[in-house]
Amino acid sequence: xxxxxxxxxxxxxxxxxxxxxxxxxxxxxxxxxxxxxxxxxxxxxxxxxxxxxxxxxxxxxxxxxxxxxxxxxxxxxxxxxxxxxxxxxxxxxxxxxxxxxxxxxxxxxxxxxxxxxxxxxxxxxxxxxxxxxxxxxxxxxxxxxxxxxxxxxxxxxxxxxxxxxxxxxxxxxxxxxxxxxxxxxxxxxxxxxxxxxxxxxxxxxxxxxxxxxxxxxxxxxxxxxxxxxxxxxxxxxxxxxxxxxxxxxxxxxxxxxxxxxxxxxxxxxxxxxxxxxxxxxxxxxxxxxxxxxxxxxxx
Amino acid sequence: xxxxxxxxxxxxxxxxxxxxxxxxxxxxxxxxxxxxxxxxxxxxxxxxxxxxxxxxxxxxxxxxxxxxxxxxxxxxxxxxxxxxxxxxxxxxxxxxxxxxxxxxxxxxxxxxxxxxxxxxxxxxxxxxxxxxxxxxxxxxxxxxxxxxxxxxxxxxxxxxxxxxxxxxxxxxxxxxxxxxxxxxxxxxxxxxxxxxxxxxxxxxxxxxxxxx
Numbered sequence: 001x002x003x004x005x006x007x008x009x010x011x012x013x014x015x016x017x018x019x020x021x022x023x024x025x026x027x028x029x030x031x032x033x034x035x036x037x038x039x040x041x042x043x044x045x046x047x048x049x050x051x052x053x054x055x056x057x058x059x060x061x062x063x064x065x066x067x068x069x070x071x072x073x074x075x076x077x078x079x080x081x082x083x084x085x086x087x088x089x090x091x092x093x094x095x096x097x098x099x100x101x102x103x104x105x106x107x108x109x110x111x112x113x114x115x116x117x118x119x120x121x122x123x124x125x126x127x128x129x130x131x132x133x134x135x136x137x138x139x140x141x142x143x144x145x146x147x148x149x150x151x152x153x154x155x156x157x158x159x160x161x162x163x164x165x166x167x168x169x170x171x172x173x174x175x176x177x178x179x180x181x182x183x184x185x186x187x188x189x190x191x192x193x194x195x196x197x198x199x200x201x202x203x204x205x206x207x208x209x210x211x212x213x214x215x216x217x218x219x220x221x222x223x224x225x226x227x228x229x230x231x232x233x234x235x236x237x238x239x240x241x242x243x244x245x246x247x248x249x250x251x252x253x254x255x256x257x258x259x260x261x262x263x264x265x266x267x268x269x270x271x272x273x274x275x276x277x278x279x280x281x282x283x284x285x286x287x288x289x290x291x292x293x294x295x296x297x298x299x
Numbered sequence: 300x301x302x303x304x305x306x307x308x309x310x311x312x313x314x315x316x317x318x319x320x321x322x323x324x325x326x327x328x329x330x331x332x333x334x335x336x337x338x339x340x341x342x343x344x345x346x347x348x349x350x351x352x353x354x355x356x357x358x359x360x361x362x363x364x365x366x367x368x369x370x371x372x373x374x375x376x377x378x379x380x381x382x383x384x385x386x387x388x389x390x391x392x393x394x395x396x397x398x399x400x401x402x403x404x405x406x407x408x409x410x411x412x413x414x415x416x417x418x419x420x421x422x423x424x425x426x427x428x429x430x431x432x433x434x435x436x437x438x439x440x441x442x443x444x445x446x447x448x449x450x451x452x453x454x455x456x457x458x459x460x461x462x463x464x465x466x467x468x469x470x471x472x473x474x475x476x477x478x479x480x481x482x483x484x485x486x487x488x489x490x491x492x493x494x495x496x497x498x499x500x501x502x503x504x505x506x507x508x509x510x511x
Contacts, residue, residue, distance in 0.1 A: 011483035011490035014349070017340035020404065023392045062432035073384040083410040085388025090389050101369035101393055136399075156396040157469055224477065226488055297487045298401030299354050 008042035022294050024081070029287040032079040032149055033178070036171075036282065038070035039111075039142040040179020041186075044202070046139045048183070050133065052195055060131055062186055064118045070182075071112055100155055104148030111145045114138040146175045159293035166213055173213070176284055177206040177251070188272075196268040203274060204259030211252035214285070227296065234292040244288045250260040250281025300378040301360075301474065302417055303444040305451050305462075306353050309479035310438035320433030321355075324418060331404045333415040334430055339483050339490045353430070353439070356402040356415035357465065357473035358380065358431060362405060364394035364414075372412065379444075379474060380419050383413045385507030399469045417441070419508040444474060454478070 045063040079085050091105045114134055121130035122232030149173045154164035180203040187195070218236075236242035244292040258274035312337055320348045321327060321334040334355040343350055358381045365381055372388035375381060376423045394403045395412065395470040406413040419430035426432075431439045437484035442449035447456075455462050455476065467495045 009341050009483055010343050011339050011341045013337065013490050013492040014340050015336075017332050017335050020401075023395050023405075029356070035369060049399075077360075083392070083405055084388065085390075087387075087389040089372075092388055092389055094370040096369055097370040098366045099393070100370040101367070101391060105369070152367070152393065155363065155367040157471065158397055158399040158401070221397070230488055283502050289320070294396075298399060 021298055022291055024290060027077050027081040031074050031282060031291055032286050033283045034070045034073035036174040036178035037182050038067045038074055039146045040175035041067050041182045041256055042138055042142045043175060044179040044183045046135055055192055060122045064115055064180060068115050071122045087099060095168040100148050100151030107141055107144040111141045127135045146171050153187045158298055160225050163292045170210060170213055173210040174282055176202060176279050183280045185270050193268060196271060198264060200259045200262050200271050204256050207252040207255040231293050231296055234295055240288050243284060247285030247288055248279050251285045301444040302449055304476040305436045305454055305476040306438040307478045310436045311351045315354055316433040316435060318430040328406060328408050341483055350484050357475040358417060361470060363397035363471060367393040367397040373425035380417050380418050382419050387411055388412050397465050422508035431503055436468035
């Protein structure tokens with residue numbers, strides 16, 4: 001990897017230590033992917049209960065169960081990625097508030113607490129009003145839980161590719177994409193065509209917006225920073241090129257096309273395929289974006 | 300007090316005495332380094348020369364590692380050193396991701412982050428860091444940047460215009476300076492790093508220290 005060398009210097013590293021391997025790998029990808037589903041389905045549940053309260057009441061319990069499952073998957077992968085996982089409690093007893101990890105851990109804890117309160121309200125108390133009251137607060141906390149990873153990536157000063165404005169938008173879009181996809185698979189044929197159309201539009205627009213952001217960075221990112229240009233080389237003919245495009249196609253292009261076809265034909269069976277493709281592709285897209293800045297030598 | 304470090308790259312001859320002294324002093328495990336010397340060959344035969352660049356933690360005033368650490372394991376001490384409390388570290392590797400200089404690693408024995416501490420334990424006993432003591436040509440200059448009469452302050456004053464830090468664009472405000480360095484030495488993007496062409500080994504990547 002060489003970007004700023006010139007023939008006159010012909011500078012070649014002849015002795016240095018080997019580069020470290022990938023520090024944040026597939027476990028962190030799982031973390032982000034599961035979190036997108038866990039918070040995203042709460043956003044979509046809130047939307048559906050507000051817009052279609054009579055038709056979507058049945059999603060209250062399964063939605064909160066799915067969110068609990070995926071948020072705990074997110075927490076599980078967060079903890080097992082720690083090299084000293086049994087010291088996880090240090091985050092709560094020695095908190096450092098400038099760290100996005102600390103903020104995220106606290107927010108996620110509150111979020112989990114509210115999810116269990118929602119489950120209690122709907123499963124044990126059978127109280128939809130109480131559930132909906134908790135839901136509002138849960139949506140409120142779902143925003144920082146979704147965004148804190150973007151803050152963490154932004155605080156990773158060494159990785160120039162990850163910029164807060166873009167990453168925060170990508171995290172929200174990923175949550176909307178994954179949440180909608182999960183809801184489409186959850187609701188199945190119980191949803192009316194109007195609801196399916198709405199979900200399809202959210203899925204398609206999320207995919208479209210995320211794709212635009214990725215392409216904007218792909219094309220223009222390297223024009224502002226040499227490190228970004230060097231990083232993007234790994235997906236511009238480099239070792240992650242194929243994986244990058246598999247992710248983009250599955251997460252964004254396929255869902256966009258299938259949503260467009262569904263709405264045009266007013267036939268929504270394709271949305272389930274779009275949902276599966278979006279969920280699988282999102283993992284791949286996130287993984288590539290996570291790994292490639294780590295391939296760059298820092299010294 | 301603000302301790303800082305300066306390396307006069309015109310003096311360094313790449314003997315790696317500092318690297319070994321650091322390894323011994325701090326019991327740095329195999330496959331990890333707190334301090335290392337990078338060799339970069341410049342030019343085309345017969346007009347070639349070899350450059351040597353010791354690389355260690357920069358003890359930044361605006362340290363990304365300190366900011367990202369969720370448990371304050373990485374913290375400033377009163378003399379400006381960015382120190383690490385390995386008993387508090389949870390091994391999240393956020394600091395590894397944040398450091399623009401690649402100066403932090405996961406210790407495979409303790410499963411915690413580790414890095415150069417300017418030998419804070421020696422400094423506390425009024426001793427110089429081990430790498431300073433080991434250097435046969437006094438290329439390593441260590442001292443108080445707040446004291447205009449310290450060796451490091453005088454050195455910086457004498458070589459104004461030729462004092463550099465690594466990656467100033469990152470805004471980390473490093474307290475580690477270089478005199479006589481060039482782009483090929485301080486900018487990792489300015490030299491070619493071939494796969495499998497290191498002098499003493501053919502390793503290009505190591506598995507991350509730890510259990511992953």
